[in-house]
Amino acid sequence: MIYRTVRDLPTEEYFAPGHGLCAGCPIGILAKIVLKVSGKDSIIVNATGCGEVSTTLYPSTAWRVPWIHLAFENAAATASGVRAAYDAMIKKGLLNKDANIIVFAGDGGTADIGLQALSGALERGDRFLYICYDNEAYMNTGIQRSGATPFGAWTTTTPLGAKLSGREIFKKDLIGIAIAHKVRYAATAVPSYPFDLANKIEKGLKVNGPAFIHVLIPCTTGWRFDPSFTIKIGKLAVQTGLWPLYEYENGVFRTTVPVPRRKPVIEYLKLQGRFKHLLNKPELITEIQKYADELAQRFGLGPIEQ
């Protein structure tokens, strides 16, 4: 199945409305698309984070498929346990059908505190799809910097002052870490390109081993933009080259959404409060533009439109 239009997506909804995600948060869009593709026979493993606390406030749950959360840093190990239980029980005849096992974890639970468990599971080759929803800071605790916070971004632990203008280092190359574990499938995605996302989920679920999808999640609260801009900001991340959409399959990279003419990074930065201070610091914007140019070269994106 190749998803091209909204009519290609199943009509079933396994992510229920009425959850407590912020207005404009694309985690809900992501969950909805993931479950449309993976279907009823899916099990969701959630790390502690925004996605977890806002969708499972007891006695309610937004998940119409089995869902489990144990702790913050162990989502990958939890998925390995579910996988192992299915494998063992199917072999012993205690279960008669398999399920898609899908992890949902934020950038904190993936790039930082959960990296060890993730590394262990990827190295062992445990068969599940790991989706990192990357909102580029610890949004659940109130916008503290994470290893995935971009260069120049304001957070509450990279505040602005005479000595600091936001985060002084670039984002951790999370997907690069996953690929270094020789995962069979890895991809970047953003809910602003839902069919690209859906196709990647489908591929990731078919892999006989771990698959890793790194999804950029614009956060209205932490990135400080109007909720109506969520999709637009996600698109700009792609069109500026800051978030190239690609997949890595059997050792080969392929850009899935071509960008023949790139927009300058300022178009992306200026819509977000977390980068507002950069407007007075052109040298920092130049740094970010250089970072985007490097990515563009690597993934075959076009030149900046004049």
Next chain:
Amino acid sequence: MQKLKQIRQTLSGNYAVAYAVKQVDVDVISAYPITPQTTMVEKLSEYVATGELQAEFIPVESEHSALSVVTAAAATGARVFTSTSSQGLLLMHEILFITAALRLPVVMAVANRAVSAPINIWNDHSDAMDQRDTGWIQIFAESSQEAYDTMIQAYRIAEDLRVRLPVMVNFDGYILTHTYEPVDTLPDEHVKEFTPRVKPPFRLNPDEPVSIGTLAPPDYYYEVKYQEINAIENSLPVIEEVSKKYGDLSGRYYSNVEQTSVNDADIVLVSMGALSGTARHVVRELRQHNIKAGLIRLRLFRPFPIKSIIDLISDAKAVGIIDRAVSPGAVGGPVFMEIAAIMKLYGIDVPIVNFIAGLGGRDVTPSDIKYMFDELQLTAISGKPKRPVYYIGLRGWNP
């Protein structure tokens, strides 16, 4: 009753536990190696490699992940096993609470070992004592035979629908894990019959979806916690029932609190684990000299068998409690504090003394035990202990 034909094998404690795990036919094993638990997991991975045990063996990158894997597998409906020791158990600490509060029947063997710093690979109980508030059932075996027997009972207890709690089987590092002893083992079919598969009340199943481990606001958290407290309190009769049934099957009966010559004893020692063998030997010697000594061996630490202990110590003239762990800054060791509290609560006016002994694998000899009884005799005569805590065998400790 026709006597069951058992198979006597020469096994180390670790191998005895691994053998029991194989016989109960677990589905998922996950562990990280740590001395002195290592040979147990090696043996289990061999069983899986040879096909003697049909299970998934997940060699994780840490103990934190080991317990996460088996907890999740138990939530999926699998029968699981993990084991660890010392720092490994401490690294699992966070997840121990989660396993118990989610009411998942995980069974874990702990090869008891001291905790760092300084790093020390030898035996004491400080790793297990650290987990006393996590909601796990904690049983301490005295011998490899008992470790084997307890493992089989642990699955029956954990999976009982009246309990649904994780069980930790503790046995002393090296002293039991690495000593080879004759161990009577049950035929496979009897173990299978004794530990039947119980349909879990919930599991991760797409046909009946549930959300496990959700966020519970102040309006609900407290009640969930209380259910867990209630479950462990109510597990006491189930543990007794399982011990009795296992005794009927194997001929080996265990009680939550085992006693030696306590009925008419004036001076009583309370101990846990393998050290109890030495203490029992000393009690028998003292009895030959008409000294009315007795020994209580705590087999069950959580839930704490309050009533059994009260019954046994009420008539003594002095009671000494051996702790193989410390609680720095507290009045004494963890077992001592527990017993002191119940004595106060139930109005038992018997002088008590705490003996901290055997930390980090320091030998506890018969003469050390003899010294403890001597102090108890003095306490019984004066009616008042000289001091609450004694540090046995500690150089430089000069009371």
